[in-house]
Amino acid sequence: MAKEEYNISELSSEFNITPRALRFYEDKGLIKPIRNGQNRIYSRKDHARIIWILRGKRVGFSLSEISEVLNLYYQDNGLKKQRLATIKACDEKISALEITKENINETIRELNALKDSVEDLKKNIPLKE
Amino acid sequence: MAKEEYNISELSSEFNITPRALRFYEDKGLIKPIRNGQNRIYSRKDHARIIWILRGKRVGFSLSEISEVLNLYYQDNGLKKQRLATIKACDEKISALEITKENINETIRELNALKDSVEDLKKNIPLKE
């Protein structure tokens, strides 16, 4: 029984982000809460989009890149051209992420090499304190 | 026979970055070219550091994080405390990178799911155009 509606403080505490950030994402068009009087009410769709936003940020996407992807999700994909464009956009993001993964692996190898060199030192230099 | 010295335009064209960026990294203490008169001369060590800087940027490190790691490399590791600190710092970076990798994998799965949903649509909706 998932919630259908959320107010700003519920979301900001759930996701551990500030209300300011949520309003900022709204300004940028990433979410579109409706209003109850002056107050924002976030839907399940907004909730799902916020999950995407935060995951996107964790992998290094900018808000405008995230916006592009979100637009892919929620758009009409009736036309072939549209669908092909969506698939292409996904493939591009995926290969960018694969490249980042390779860079991460390279960096991890470098860091391990650094560790090894320091640990080798341990063998050659008498331990001091 | 690798080069021993570089000037700013050689490096900026080799790495495809601007001279401004190289001067900026110097301001931040990431590289320390010596001078020939007023002109900068970059050593092989600077060259190696730039490789690290750019790789670090590709995996989402900030310049100050990169600076930390570079300092680990080129510092005196004679003392046990120092070496343990270096190893700990490496391990922390490595686990952060592993987490990022997991987030990337999650994101790739999401993007593939999006692709699938669009491709399923292809089966259900007659192709137009």
Place this chain on the structure above:
DNA sequence: TTTTTACTTGACCTTAACGTAAACGTAAAC
């Protein structure tokens, strides 16, 4: 009925990582 409490809208502030333009030095090329 007055206080809280939660929420709102501006509006300006901040940090990172350079970009960009001005003004100047110097050495090679013409």
Place this chain on the structure above:
DNA sequence: GTTTACGTTTACGTTAAGGTCAAGTAAAAA
């Protein structure tokens, strides 16, 4: 001997992603 090419410093500008007030509304609690 003066352009041209390449380099320098100084300094202000820019974008992204919010942070941080200030001032006001509105409902709920005391």
